[in-house]
Amino acid sequence: MRPITGEILIEAPRVAVFDFVANECNEPLYNPNMLRADQLTPGPVGVGTRFTAGMKGPTSTTVAIE
Template sequence: MVTIHGSIVIRRPVEEVFDFAADERNEPAYNPQMKSVEKITPGPVGAGTVWRTTIDQPGRAASFDVEVIDYVRPFRLESLTRTGTLDIQGALTFQAIDDGTRMDWSWDLKPKGLLKLAAPVLAAMGRRNELRIWNGFKRHLEHTAGG
């Protein structure tokens, strides 16, 4: 298993940061690899919500489902993603601070098959990718109207 974690400070109120992160349909606005997101379960976003996502990977697009398994507004979002080569379970946590919100992430990646052999490379790529995604999230929230 590979664990990836980090944190970022976003100069926006904690409820706004949580709500934007909780609605996976927002991800294409800050993550250029995310091509589409569809909510496939009925009702409001919360524990049990499932999103169908499509991302660009080298040479092809890949689709997979992301399930929200814990939802405690505005403090914690936990999700589980299963793909053919990798399972990812982890959480975003949110804390109000003087200058906005501290958001932490922690993901446990469980590679399958031959990908297990590439765990050290997967860890390095995952850390770099998560930092890129969450910096895009921060830029988007801080520079949109009212930000």
């Protein structure tokens, strides 16, 4: 898996930013290459939470928070 890196200044508390980014369902809001993201496991986002994501093009991916 290729790492994804980037940087942006966000005027919000770190905890709020982390919680937003950790929830993969939010990624289509800021990643133009992601069409959709759905949580596969029940409950709040945390270690072991799994998501599936639909990307532009012929691929989709499953993401797990570790």
